[in-house]
Amino acid sequence: MNAVVNNIIGQQPPVTRCYLVVSTTLMVLCSLDLLSPFNLYLNWQLIFHQYQVWRLFTCFLFFGSFG
Numbered sequence: 197m198n199a200v201v202n203n204i205i206g207q208q209p210p211v212t213r214c215y216l217v218v219s220t221t222l223m224v225l226c227s228l229d230l231l232s233p234f235n236l237y238l239n240w241q242l243i244f245h246q247y248q249v250w251r252l253f254t255c256f257l258f259f260g261s262f263g
Contacts, residue, residue, distance in 0.1 A: 222254065233261075
């Protein structure tokens with residue numbers, strides 16, 4: 197099983213692999229309540245006034261929790 201998954205992921209371009217890893221990590225962290233989805237959504241006031249620049253990227257990487 198590990199060889200099959202490694203073979204499938206290993207054939208993907210580096211950008212796709214990073215996207216899959218980061219989006220899966222965010223999903224797991226939010227599902228385990230280690231990270232709140234409210235820290236990830238796009239909020240222009242927080243980006244410009246409190247310099248929370250990660251919101252520009254994380255809103256495209258989070259797809260919700262397991263369900």
